[in-house]
Amino acid sequence: MKQGTSAKEAQAFAAVLEQQGVKVHFSEGASQTVLGLVGDTTNIDEESLRAHHLVEKVIRVQAPYKRAHRQFHPENTRIDIAAPSGPDRHIGAGYLGIIAGPCSVESREQIITIAASVKQSGAGFLRGGAFKPRTSPYSFQGLGDEGLTLLLEAKKETGLPIVSELMDVKHLDGFNEVDIIQIGARNMQNFTLLKELGRCGKPVLLKRGLASTIKEFLMAAEYLIAGGNDRIVLCERGIRTFEDFTRNTLDLSAVPGLKKESHLPVIVDPSHATGLSWMVPALAKAAIAAGADGIMVEVHNNPETARCDGEQSITPADFAGLMEMIQKYAAIEGKQIA
Ligand code: PEP
Ligand code: MN
Numbered sequence: 001m002k003q004g005t006s007a008k009e010a011q012a013f014a015a016v017l018e019q020q021g022v023k024v025h026f027s028e029g030a031s032q033t034v035l036g037l038v039g040d041t042t043n044i045d046e047e048s049l050r051a052h053h054l055v056e057k058v059i060r061v062q063a064p065y066k067r068a069h070r071q072f073h074p075e076n077t078r079i080d081i082a083a084p085s086g087p088d089r090h091i092g093a094g095y096l097g098i099i100a101g102p103c104s105v106e107s108r109e110q111i112i113t114i115a116a117s118v119k120q121s122g123a124g125f126l127r128g129g130a131f132k133p134r135t136s137p138y139s140f141q142g143l144g145d146e147g148l149t150l151l152l153e154a155k156k157e158t159g160l161p162i163v164s165e166l167m168d169v170k171h172l173d174g175f176n177e178v179d180i181i182q183i184g185a186r187n188m189q190n191f192t193l194l195k196e197l198g199r200c201g202k203p204v205l206l207k208r209g210l211a212s213t214i215k216e217f218l219m220a221a222e223y224l225i226a227g228g229n230d231r232i233v234l235c236e237r238g239i240r241t242f243e244d245f246t247r248n249t250l251d252l253s254a255v256p257g258l259k260k261e262s263h264l265p266v267i268v269d270p271s272h273a274t275g276l277s278w279m280v281p282a283l284a285k286a287a288i289a290a291g292a293d294g295i296m297v298e299v300h301n302n303p304e305t306a307r308c309d310g311e312q313s314i315t316p317a318d319f320a321g322l323m324e325m326i327q328k329y330a331a332i333e334g335k336q337i338a
Contacts, residue, residue: 001033002056010035013054020044032056042066063261065218067225068232073263079203079231081125081179085159087338089124091233092265095338096330097294099163099180099205099267100319101127103309104140105147113301115154117316121323124338125180126151126160127296131167132308133186140307148174155179163205163296169196180205185237185272188212188220198227205296207235207269210248214257221264234258234266235296236287238273247275247312250283255290265293271312277303280314281322288329297322 001010010033014024017035020043025036037044041062049058063069078093091097100118105111105128115126130147132140143150148164155162161179166172167187175181180203187193188209197204204224208217221232236255238248250273258266268287270280284295300306300313314322330337 001035001054003031005033005054007033009054013052017044040066063215063218065215065222065262067230068218068221068262068264070261070263075263076259077230077232077263077265079233079265081161081203083159083161084155089161090336090338091267092293094335095293096288096326096335097125097233097265097267098123098323098326098337099125099127099294099296100299101125101163102129102300102306103271103298103313104129104132104142104307105150106143106307108150108153110301111150111154112157114299114316115158115160117301118299118319119158119160121316121320122327122337123160123319123323125163126154126158127163127182127298128154129165129182129308131165131171133165133167133184134308142308145171145174148178152177166193166197169193172196172200175202179203180233183207185210188217191223194220194223195227198224198229201229201231203231203233204229205233205235205267207237208239208251208254211240214254214261217254218258218262221262232264233293234262234264235269236266236273236292237269246273246279248273250274252283252286252290255287255292259291266291267294267296268292269296271296271298271309271314275309275312277312277314277318280312281318281325284322285325285329288326288333288335291333293335295326 022037022039027034076093079091081089100123128151132142163180165182182205185207241249270283298313299319303310303313
């Protein structure tokens with residue numbers, strides 16, 4: 001409280017705070033009083049406290065992402081996903097999720113060919129965008145609903161669960177049989193979308209925003225959990241820095257950082273992090289070594305003709321080689337690929 005706040009004023013202020021469900025602990029110093037708010041402070045609005053005429057300073061001791069925080073759930077969270085055929089898939093708590101596939105679904109032949117090859121190499125999930133967030137309105141925007149239909153065919157054909165990006169709640173109905181809904185970097189703070197997915201109960205792959213801090217990333221996850229959905233996989237996909245050698249800068253420190261702060265599984269996307277296919281295997285290995293719970297990698301059967309992100313897409317043969325390395329890294333980390 002500000003200097004000169006009387007005991008009576010502090011008591012009255014504390015009484016108002018207690019009405020918001022917290023206990024107030026008084027520390028009276030020689031010239032100032034400190035009020036400690038004990039209990040669930042999630043509903044206390046820091047901004048309005050700061051605006052109060054008696055308040056000198058507000059310090060939040062606990063993280064504002066209460067439910068995403070490890071304190072709320074000390075054990076690592078494991079996300080379980082049923083596969084159309086074969087065993088259930090798991091991500092987190094000792095299980096590595098390996099998600100592979102093209103940036104975007106382009107044709108039946110393309111998606112089925114890639115799906116079959118990544119499955120053969122040991123991927124647990126097939127990715128493929130049907131609705132693409134492109135920087136230019138003139139670039140290929142994805143096949144939309146037709147892309148989803150083709151992805152579902154590939155799911156049926158291979159038995160691989162699928163991951164695809166949702167850009168707009170109005171498309172949600174088409175995602176009924178999509179196993180993991182991806183929220184892309186550009187939509188990490190699309191709160192309308194996050195609130196809707198909080199209600200939907202499907203696993204969400206939440207990608208870190210291009211210029212988002214770890215705290216903002218975890219607050220986005222908090223939106224989902226607060227809405228009732230705790231089936232979340234966090235994905236570090238590179239952030240914007242001054243460096244332009246790579247498309248983004250992979251923030252590998254986010255992996256141990258997020259895992260220290262949160263119980264949620266964390267995977268790494270080295271494809272969007274670098275934009276360079278030749279760099280992908282090195283960083284995929286580094287991600288596993290840093291404690292990631294999986295990777296998401298773009299794979300294309302003909303990167304040169306890809307309609308989106310060809311430069312960062314590895315070939316099915318490269319992916320097969322990468323998987324051999326990942327098996328070894330998984331063994332060192334004592335993790336299972338599922
Ligand atoms: C993607 O995964 O295809 C994608 C668009 O990723 P990001 O949102 O991380 O850019
Ligand atoms: Mn892409």
